[in-house]
Amino acid sequence: MRNVDVIIVGASLAAAAAAKRLTDAGLETIILERKELPRHKICSGILSPRGHRFLLENFGPLPREVLHDPTWCRGVTFHFPSMVSMSLDFFGGSTPHLHRKYSDYWAIQRSGAEVHDQTSFVGLSEENDHIIVNARQHGEDIQYRARHVIGADGPSSPVIRAIYPDYPEQIPWFFVGQKFHGIIDCPLDHEYFHFFFNPNLGHYTWSHARDGQQIVGVGFKSGDNFDAKHKNVVRYLEEKHGVKLDPHTSHEGCAENFGPSLINRYVFGKGNVLITGQAAGFLNIIAEGMSCALHSGAISGEAIVEARLRNRPVQEVYRKMIASEVRRTTDQWNPLKVAFGMPHEADFRAALMKLSWAERRLVVQDIWKFIVLYKEFKWGRQIVQSALGRLSNGSYTQQRWI
């Protein structure tokens, strides 16, 4: 059985960041990835400037191979049912449009850690001060022995399920799907990511250009019909925005754990098992999850290094250190921060101020109607409580973390 310092589950961006910190500090680290690398990952690929800087500083300048076409994204355009549109440019200029298949592969490779792909985590057990990790590799059972395990395995995290089997039942699940279309005529500016605040379309509706095609995507509560929802969005885009598309050539979708960041209900693991990235619940506004995956991943790696060096319980160190990333992410959803602070990487208020008074009123009304769509999840009170706690204590309470 292979005996190492740390096993990281999942070979994505959170994993690459954690692995970088661990291998730098000389800890022997293996990353397990279920799929064959380079692997496909459904994603719009719009990385915030903070995430871009993280990649640059830790892994080096991005090569062309890790980008789609267009290679950049200038910002986000919000479209409202009242037909007001507003564009927000990212601070500090355009950001990368990552090709996740290759960006993740590149970052993992640059992290310096050893990677075992086609190796799927299936469970773990504790044995004295070690953890035995069970996995399947090419249809065979394989075991690893590690001091620490990091679950960087994304939204439906098998590592979380191994330590909290009933967690998945406790949170609402969403389905997000996208289809790729040939373009006949598309007036939506290809330099922007387009987001539609329209409760009649879905919980999350977007469109953007990629490699000569147009992506039309929609997210909704698990259970609804993707094809119907998608068709509805295509029709809406054609009628309201003059977007004429060919029938789709391909499609994909996945489950999403949207919610924990809004209500400060993150999962950070227990004992020597740490959870990070989207598995822990990190998701920024407009579902930008890569920059917080990178930063939280790095913190999970640092926490292990610190804990070992100072001989402290790793959960204690991780939870103290991760508080800053929780602030960053949850601030993005905090109504007080949105109204009076500047939690995002683009200036929403400035864009709003460019509109006329009448338009501003429409926008606020439309946003409110869109928020009402989320009423059934009963997040409202939790968001207000978190926001008030943040105001009085300067931070979000650790008590709600799992």
Add this chain to the structure above:
Amino acid sequence: MSASRSANAVITNAFGNNAAFTCRTLNLDIPVIDIGTFPADPVAANSLQGIKRQQTNPKRWNEPVWGEFVLALRVSDVEIIEQKFVSGTFATDAGGTAYGMPHGVVIAKDAAQISTLLQAAQQYKVPVTVRGGGLTTEGESVAFGGVLLDMTGMSRVLKIDAENLSVRTQAGIFWHSLAEALRRQNLDYLSAPLNMTSSVGGTLGVGGIDVNSARLGCSADQAIALQVVTPTGEIVECSDSENSELFQRVILGYGQFGVITEATLKVRPYTPLAMHYFYYTSLSEAIADLQMLDANDVSDYSGILTMMDKVVNLLVAFDSDQRETAFKTDWLHRLRGHGEFGIALKMALYYAVHPWRWREALFLRERKNTLFPEFRRPEHMRNGKVVDRTVVFSRAVWKHWGSRQMVIPDLATSPEKFIDTVQKANLVCKKYFPHYTLYCVGIKLRADHAPHYEMSCIPPDAVTHAYGCEFEPMMGDLNADAMYSRDTLQSFKNEIYDIGVAVGASYYRFGGMMKGYIRRVFGDAVVDKHLAMKRKADPNMILNRDVIF
């Protein structure tokens, strides 16, 4: 798309053991970027505006040639320690945020040994990171693979010349040991960092600022002559008159152009010092008074140490009764600061009308009660004067500022820009930390050393004086509620450094992030000029490679 891979190659892990499992090497054919070159940004011309496309947290060097290199060293009788428990002690620096593991450690013995080491390192292209006290804060003295050269093995004082007031010493010596040796002959060094566990060599390479630097200049300017082992292994003596070009590059050169093995430094007769403190509630007033004292050469020591921006302490001290008396008659009445009683009264009034700030008031009181007596401990005082300045300062620094992580970004500007710069950076400190300290001090410049200052901690627009300020958050001990992640601390530092870019400052001991900021601050032309010199002196870029370029 050029994704390719070779099947079933054995991956070698970080410690050279062959992995027990076979797995594919992952290869996305990405060309290696030469140090100091900047390929065009494939994202967009306007992405990450102003930020150089450069990896600043270095990739760990890990090449199979290591084994051969070690053999070559052994044959030449250079001992190299590969045990993990030895290299582990060098895993980080005083900053405590950057971690790196050398493959092996060489403890410095003499110039000949270092010469052999560097020649082999050139031949096998193995990076060598030099370390003195390891008091850098951004990982400059951390080895990201390769060799760590521990200079503390060379720490003997070679010769004290009391007549001509100079000392020849090995460069790995800590300042406190040097001070001890000098005190036995009633001598003292000129200026050194306030923490005394930094080495002479490490300090000459980065700057060295003391509370008397406004009068005596930075530590690097005290060096009369050096013995240097160049990156290709030549042992060279240099000074202003001998091999002066090398001397110019090595002084304030961040270890890029050679390993300093010996140094001849100016020294002075020892004197006890008489201290005075003045307290301000306004940063700008305190700085203006500090600059007035410095400009008129009123005191022998001067500096500012704050408790946040609430209580700003101007420290003024004298080597002689004569100068102290002159100060009292001519200058004292011009200072706007209060005495201890005055400031206590003022603060009491302030918090009486700001009762919700009680936590801050408690912090200040606690700080005052524990810190102030530290500067006048009876065992270090005689006749009201401080007799052991080195001990008093370094003890206070470590006891009251030291923590697990030392995050001390700093800025150095011309005198004119200083107040504005400090005020801007003060706001950044406030935003990030409930408690912090600022430390401000003047640095006298030597007109004849202008070539030394290019691309150093001395800002390009400073002529006779520069001013440095460092920003030190109080982060508490291991049990503190807050523990800061590296990236939080990095964003704090970045915000401070960004001010430096905006105002055209330098960084006073260039505490850090040189790599990410040096081009933004000095411009490509100057940096490329130094890079060309570096390439010439160090063809394989082996010496302290991740620090600047």
